[in-house]
Amino acid sequence: MAKYKKLTLPLILILGIVLVAIFGKAISAKSATNDNRTEVVFWHEMGGPSEQALEKVVDGFNKSQIKYKVVPKYQGSYDEAIQKILQTHNTSTSPAVFQAFDISTAQMLHSGYTTPVQDFIDEDHYDVSKISSVARAFYANDGKQQAMPFNTSQPVLYYNASLLKKYGITPPPVSPSYSDITRVAKELYEKSGHKTKGMTVQVYGWFMEQALANANRQIANNNDGHTGNPTKVNIDNPDTVEFLKWIKENIKADDFIDYGSGASAGANQTAGFLSDKVGIFIQSSASIGQLSKNNKNELGITYFPHPDGKKANGVAIGGAALWISNDKPKNVQRGAFEFIKYTLKPEVQAEWQKATGYLALNKDSQKTSTLKDLYAKNPASKVPGEQLANAKANFANSGILMEGMQLARQLEEVAMETVYNGGDINSALKTADRSINENLTQLNKANGYK
Amino acid sequence: MELDERAVLKRVFNYMILILLAVVILAPFFIGIWTSFLPTMDIAKGNLFGTNVSLDNYVAAFTRTPILRYLANTVVIATITMFAQLLFCSMSAYAFVFLKFRFRKTFFTLLLITMMLPFEAEIIPNFATVKQMGLLDNYAALIIPFLTSAFGTFMLRQSFLQTPAELKEASDIEGLNHFQFYWHIVLPYNKISMITLGAYSFLGAWNQYLWPMLTTFSNNSRVIQNGLKQLQSEETFNDWGMIQASAAIIVIPTIIVLFIGQHYFKSGMNEGAVK
Numbered sequence: 160m161a162k163y164k165k166l167t168l169p170l171i172l173i174l175g176i177v178l179v180a181i182f183g184k185a186i187s188a189k190s191a192t193n194d195n196r197t198e199v200v201f202w203h204e205m206g207g208p209s210e211q212a213l214e215k216v217v218d219g220f221n222k223s224q225i226k227y228k229v230v231p232k233y234q235g236s237y238d239e240a241i242q243k244i245l246q247t248h249n250t251s252t253s254p255a256v257f258q259a260f261d262i263s264t265a266q267m268l269h270s271g272y273t274t275p276v277q278d279f280i281d282e283d284h285y286d287v288s289k290i291s292s293v294a295r296a297f298y299a300n301d302g303k304q305q306a307m308p309f310n311t312s313q314p315v316l317y318y319n320a321s322l323l324k325k326y327g328i329t330p331p332p333v334s335p336s337y338s339d340i341t342r343v344a345k346e347l348y349e350k351s352g353h354k355t356k357g358m359t360v361q362v363y364g365w366f367m368e369q370a371l372a373n374a375n376r377q378i379a380n381n382n383d384g385h386t387g388n389p390t391k392v393n394i395d396n397p398d399t400v401e402f403l404k405w406i407k408e409n410i411k412a413d414d415f416i417d418y419g420s421g422a423s424a425g426a427n428q429t430a431g432f433l434s435d436k437v438g439i440f441i442q443s444s445a446s447i448g449q450l451s452k453n454n455k456n457e458l459g460i461t462y463f464p465h466p467d468g469k470k471a472n473g474v475a476i477g478g479a480a481l482w483i484s485n486d487k488p489k490n491v492q493r494g495a496f497e498f499i500k501y502t503l504k505p506e507v508q509a510e511w512q513k514a515t516g517y518l519a520l521n522k523d524s525q526k527t528s529t530l531k532d533l534y535a536k537n538p539a540s541k542v543p544g545e546q547l548a549n550a551k552a553n554f555a556n557s558g559i560l561m562e563g564m565q566l567a568r569q570l571e572e573v574a575m576e577t578v579y580n581g582g583d584i585n586s587a588l589k590t591a592d593r594s595i596n597e598n599l600t601q602l603n604k605a606n607g608y609k
Numbered sequence: 610m611e612l613d614e615r616a617v618l619k620r621v622f623n624y625m626i627l628i629l630l631a632v633v634i635l636a637p638f639f640i641g642i643w644t645s646f647l648p649t650m651d652i653a654k655g656n657l658f659g660t661n662v663s664l665d666n667y668v669a670a671f672t673r674t675p676i677l678r679y680l681a682n683t684v685v686i687a688t689i690t691m692f693a694q695l696l697f698c699s700m701s702a703y704a705f706v707f708l709k710f711r712f713r714k715t716f717f718t719l720l721l722i723t724m725m726l727p728f729e730a731e732i733i734p735n736f737a738t739v740k741q742m743g744l745l746d747n748y749a750a751l752i753i754p755f756l757t758s759a760f761g762t763f764m765l766r767q768s769f770l771q772t773p774a775e776l777k778e779a780s781d782i783e784g785l786n787h788f789q790f791y792w793h794i795v796l797p798y799n800k801i802s803m804i805t806l807g808a809y810s811f812l813g814a815w816n817q818y819l820w821p822m823l824t825t826f827s828n829n830s831r832v833i834q835n836g837l838k839q840l841q842s843e844e845t846f847n848d849w850g851m852i853q854a855s856a857a858i859i860v861i862p863t864i865i866v867l868f869i870g871q872h873y874f875k876s877g878m879n880e881g882a883v884k
Binding site: 252 | 654828831839
């Protein structure tokens, strides 16, 4: 008996393996039910609830199709996916269409692994004028559309409208200046008896870049990389100084709370905002779902603030775009473009905005009942879309087409952190400039760019 | 009397420190388990003392996500990895201890050198190899590179060295061949080390993140740690309650392995072979 007892554990384990092997095969067999449609493998980085929304889009496309079938596959975070896409190119596992995030645009473009969507746009005489110009401009180079924007967000400013009402504070205008926000933040801090901090700005390079875009300031030469590969970056300019001075003024007035940098800072400041510890913060428009679901306070939203005495130039978009790989046969690439066209339909975009908080890119989406109902229920949710529609694309607000943006952002964040902790603005920016430029020179040299 | 009091005080003090340390170590774990029962909005607000406790998050994790599939994938991969490492590491350790051959020391040194190189440093060549072999997005890519480990061989060799030479001599007299000696004497004698290595390699495979992240592309081959990451979105709404519940589900099997390991560990200690 004892002899058999010894065998039970291994036996159970082996049995488990065999069961799973059979069971697993059954599942994979089921997912590969044969139809004669051309398979288009689609790699994406939408996890959690947005993955479910994305799968709905894919299902809608597959139901509408007799020729193509899109197979969505999740790949991890944006950064990880880039490496996987580049490293698996030309293998059987590589995708036909993939989602790559904003700051990898230059890298994708230079890889030479993609077919510009412009080729298909020309072939089909597809009308792109309905698609937001700021979003399109981000992924265009030399007048050619390289990729099609998909999940798109812009930074906006959120405020706690219920608290402002409670203390009788006039809310900021829809396109506020720095001093408008300072006024509200200071009043909120004073009138709440120092219980609620006025504002926060997360240590996040993206926000600094957007402040510059909104001030119509280019960061990199060659028109932020849109007319040639950038060779020099200039963070140390009057507009950055003004942005940081604005934050510093609030830090000095003690109405500012610093949540630091990174993903946990984002989660912490959201928690602070929802529990009335801070009244104003800047975040991606995609956060709107998190902020309005079950929030007992009324949510206020304005455009990204702009410098005093200057007109807001509009901010660039964030998010990701859909690219078509060039290592797949022509008909698969065609299927990929058909899918891209489908994702941009007014109704699909409207549903997408409603489900995720990403902005609808098709201008006609605003006319759909889906979005009209959404705005009727929550009027503030209209603001991010208006900010996007109001911005006219120019080189300053179309993103920075430069490789090594990830590192550049980190260095920008170091500069921000230095200033938040009482460091000198000019010397922090000089240090950032020096390191970013050093890195850029090295990257350009390593890649053989002129 | 006085002495007694001092001893009691000392004991109380010792226990106080132990309790304090236990709280520090266990608190995050229990906070994690506790939040897995709370609705997401309470978690987002940082309101950890909510009263809306429910199992909704667990239901959501099982019904709305492919977490079961990820669990199954991970169990298969971790189990195969564990048995393979036990077999191959013990065999190579046996060779290094009980077989006499030329350059034995040199080979062993070479083996040890591979231990100095962290796996992360070998990722690029390993990825290229797996890609050339066409194993991407397959169980094989997650198992083959881990069939054996230098650390396992090293650990078992040290343990086998402790096996009394008398046992080898006795078995030679009995006429046992190498395989019989290995199977009937060396392995049972070093049971504790084997179980330690088994638990170690199982948990190692269970907790892998970077390598599976790079080599798997679909839900069919995705393992649990990467699945956990998949439950989080990049910029939009996150269902923290469900993510916490999934994390709790993932921890359970590892605790079971530790309990089984502990049970065997005790019985191994009690036996004792040579008196």
